[in-house]
Amino acid sequence: MMLSFFDQFASSTYMGIPLVALAIALPWILYPNPTTRWLNNRVLTLQGWFINRFTQQLLLPLNTGGHKWAALFASLMVFLITLNMLGLLPYTFTPTTQLSLNMGIAVPLWLATVIIGMRNQPTAALGHLLPEGTPIPLIPVLIIIETVSLFIRPIALGVRLTANLTAGHLLIQLIATAVFVLLPLMPTVAILTATILFLLTLLEVAVAMIQAYVFVLLLSLYLQENV
Template identity: 55%
Template sequence: MNKNLFASFICPNIMGLSTLPIIIMLPCLMFTAPKRWLPNRIQILQIWLIRLITKQMMSMHSKLGRTWSLMLISLILFIASTNLLGLLPYSFTPTTQLSMNLGMAIPLWMGTVILGLRKKPKASLAHFLPQGTPTPLIPMLIIIETISLFIQPIALAVRLTANITAGHLLMHLIGSATLALASINIMISSITFTILLLLTILELAVAIIQAYVFTLLVSLYLHDNS
């Protein structure tokens, strides 16, 4: 039994060594390389999902933006598989760590900003000052737009961390309540267990949706700068 609610978010160690690198590599085992002639059903489903996501996400991009398609598809598959693996018993979810999410968000955001400054510097700098702004408001608007630009990667990381952490905490609370009520009232315990099952189904959807939202926002930043 965990000592506190947040003990499940501490990365496990084996002989004093962090197991986080091994856990991060686990999603790679879920996606097998398709055979040349006869892929199985799981591989066909993976190919169909990848093509569907690529079509929906890359349709709004220019030729330059579509060069990021492999990176964005890899990102959404990694986040989704990591979130889903974290729902297994006695597992650890790396996306509950703000440091890891910032490590994904900041380089991707910085890459889109640098791309925009290189390819279309005038349009990128024009976002800091909308056309027709009164002269007295120019310094204030530039400061506000600069702050909003630098907040984007933080908002990306915090959104993913908060949603995944909140779901895991709620599941932990309801699971603890179910075990505590099992010896007191079977009827109430069965009700809380049903709620836990429904919440688990919801968390399966949240794990995939949050991966899609994270990647979609990166794609929108890329669209604005490419």
């Protein structure tokens, strides 16, 4: 019974098409394309306002060199939010619960920030590995610690997103199973449990949005150190 709870995270195929590929391609179909008209409809206006506000907030701590990443960060934010939110619907698959996908997004973007720092300002990029004023005996130890910390960053990005979404989905399924089991036995307790399930679902919606924002925000902070 416990193993069946993890079946929702298994990527199955339908007519030879992997569902994870379909789930990844779906967000780009849902959003309308901007038009050349002076006045757009409410959906396009709200979409443009959200993307502009998020991009402005995200690029505040960055200098001009980091503004080139605005389109990439905005697209990644919308992409992750859509995947996380669609995964909360019944009979859907959440690609961001797969560690391989999250690491495939986190590692290249983190590596790009490191390469940019090494190319544009190698002295400052390497200076992050050794804080100023460090005693001489502690220099080798601190360099090793900071190097390990640097390489742990993409792992932390991928594992954080995977763990939060996986835990939320498992908890929702566990409580939903409890509601179905308790309904014929103790209806009052089942109703109270269903109320908790509804509140947990609202919390999971917030987690889906917050985790996407945290993922992109941490990438922007890594970029800030290297531009």
